[in-house]
Amino acid sequence: xxxxxxxxxxxxAGKEITEEAVTGILGAAGIEVNDNRVKxxxxxxxxxxxxxxxxxxxxxxxxxxxAAAAEAAPAEEAAEEEEEADEEGGMAGLGxxxx
Numbered sequence: 001x002x003x004x005x006x007x008x009x010x011x012x013a014g015k016e017i018t019e020e021a022v023t024g025i026l027g028a029a030g031i032e033v034n035d036n037r038v039k040x041x042x043x044x045x046x047x048x049x050x051x052x053x054x055x056x057x058x059x060x061x062x063x064x065x066x067a068a069a070a071e072a073a074p075a076e077e078a079a080e081e082e083e084e085a086d087e088e089g090g091m092a093g094l095g096x097x098x099x
Contacts, residue, residue: 002031003041011050017042 006025010017019038026033 002026002029003037007041007045008050017045017050 003022003026006022007017009025010021015021019035019042022038022041023033023035026038
């Protein structure tokens with residue numbers, strides 16, 4: 001992941017994404033650089049419009065968020081109901097102490 005992050009940092013800074021630049025960022029972060037991975041990253045990014053790729057992934061994330069929220073809602077409601085039931089059961093037990 002750190003190789004991709006280095007490329008994103010360069011992109012965000014408006015710098016050219018080169019083997020030397022990626023190696024420099026990783027080295028500055030104290031990461032042992034694997035030259036083969038750097039070369040593979042540069043080759044994989046050849047011809048890729050990073051801004052467009054980021055935009056597409058952001059749109060996909062926004063589109064997926066409502067579905068994830070809808071799935072999470074029933075689980076949260078169930079947890080709240082269980083918590084309420086536990087509290088009510090605990091109160092009933094306390095009531096028995098004072099009969």
